[in-house]
Amino acid sequence: MNPRAWQLLHLLSDGDFHSGEDLARELGVSRATVFNDLTSASESGVQLQRIRGRGYRLHGGWQPYDRKEIERFLGSAAPRFALEIAHQIASSNTELLRRPELISGTVLAVELQTAGRGRLGRPWHSGLNNALTFSLLWRFDCGLNALSGLSLAVGVAVMRALKRFDAKGAGLKWPNDIVAPHGKLGGVLIEAQGDMYGPSIVVIGIGFNCSLPARIDELINQPAAALDQICAKSPGRNELLAALLCELALVLDEFSRNGFAALKEQWEEHHAHRDAQVFLQMPDGTQVSGIARGVSDSGELRLETEQGTRQYHVGEVGLRS
Numbered sequence: 001m002n003p004r005a006w007q008l009l010h011l012l013s014d015g016d017f018h019s020g021e022d023l024a025r026e027l028g029v030s031r032a033t034v035f036n037d038l039t040s041a042s043e044s045g046v047q048l049q050r051i052r053g054r055g056y057r058l059h060g061g062w063q064p065y066d067r068k069e070i071e072r073f074l075g076s077a078a079p080r081f082a083l084e085i086a087h088q089i090a091s092s093n094t095e096l097l098r099r100p101e102l103i104s105g106t107v108l109a110v111e112l113q114t115a116g117r118g119r120l121g122r123p124w125h126s127g128l129n130n131a132l133t134f135s136l137l138w139r140f141d142c143g144l145n146a147l148s149g150l151s152l153a154v155g156v157a158v159m160r161a162l163k164r165f166d167a168k169g170a171g172l173k174w175p176n177d178i179v180a181p182h183g184k185l186g187g188v189l190i191e192a193q194g195d196m197y198g199p200s201i202v203v204i205g206i207g208f209n210c211s212l213p214a215r216i217d218e219l220i221n222q223p224a225a226a227l228d229q230i231c232a233k234s235p236g237r238n239e240l241l242a243a244l245l246c247e248l249a250l251v252l253d254e255f256s257r258n259g260f261a262a263l264k265e266q267w268e269e270h271h272a273h274r275d276a277q278v279f280l281q282m283p284d285g286t287q288v289s290g291i292a293r294g295v296s297d298s299g300e301l302r303l304e305t306e307q308g309t310r311q312y313h314v315g316e317v318g319l320r321s
């Protein structure tokens with residue numbers, strides 16, 4: 001979408017009808033230009049309605065990221081973060097990885113990711129206004145070899161943030177999927193750079209389904225869920241982002257001091273497959289079955305198998321029916 005299309009979307013963010021004529025006047029362009037820009041916006045997945053005689057409307061309105069709002073919700077934690085907000089970018093993780101000179105605490109929140117990336121090389125699908133997609137760059141004094149369990153620690157921070165909004169039935173699927181009973185709510189993609197013995201830079205990318213329009217649901221090739229299905233009053237994206245950042249700062253400090261071991265018990269409290277019969281799909285295509293018995297001090301999944309309790313650091317967990 002071109003910058004003018006984004007300007008138009010801001011004008012339409014109240015969710016009310018605006019005539020093509022008014023929009024054109026506001027931007028000093030022709031009605032045909034408004035039509036073309038908004039057509040390109042709807043091709044990017046924006047839910048736009050056009051009714052003859054009434055004009056254009058952004059279905060459900062749009063609450064853009066707002067730096068002041070986010071900082072207000074961050075409160076005393078605000079100085080720990082350097083916020084960047086982008087309209088449209090391929091992937092916030094890719095962007096921050098490209099800029100390792102950035103200070104620790106840099107956050108890139110993106111309205112529309114056009115090539116969001118998930119774990120294991122999968123795509124991450126989200127549309128404008130239905131998702132929270134952001135990445136946080138964090139520097140650690142320790143090396144890459146001391147970061148095991150970090151992705152699970154991030155899951156603990158996410159659960160603490162969700163608790164603030166009374167998200168019913170949310171849990172963690174190993175290693176760090178955020179799940180509701182009927183599908184995946186969000187995911188975490190952690191990518192690290194640095195030396196084995198330190199220091200290291202980590203980019204923590206988090207994607208959350210705030211709502212789930214059919215168009216996005218169809219793209220996701222697994223059962224998906226959204227926050228508005230499990231929260232009595234789902235938070236706005238600015239408030240949700242701030243809550244996640246506050247909890248991340250606390251958890252990452254804790255992780256720096258004591259590693260994952262100090263957070264393991266909290267992770268296990270939220271383990272969606274605790275004591276359940278599961279299988280682990282390994283990258284080489286084999287499967288291991290067992291009972292999920294929590295995680296190790298460094299974040300490996302503990303499975304009680306017929307051969308005894310084993311620990312795994314890779315694999316995709318599924319529920320045995």
Ligand code: BTN
Nearest residue numbers: 091093116117118119187205207
């Ligand atoms: C997963 O596969 O579960 C991880 C999904 C992570 C998605 C987020 S959205 C923000 C950040 N940018 C990306 O390209 N991916 C992560």
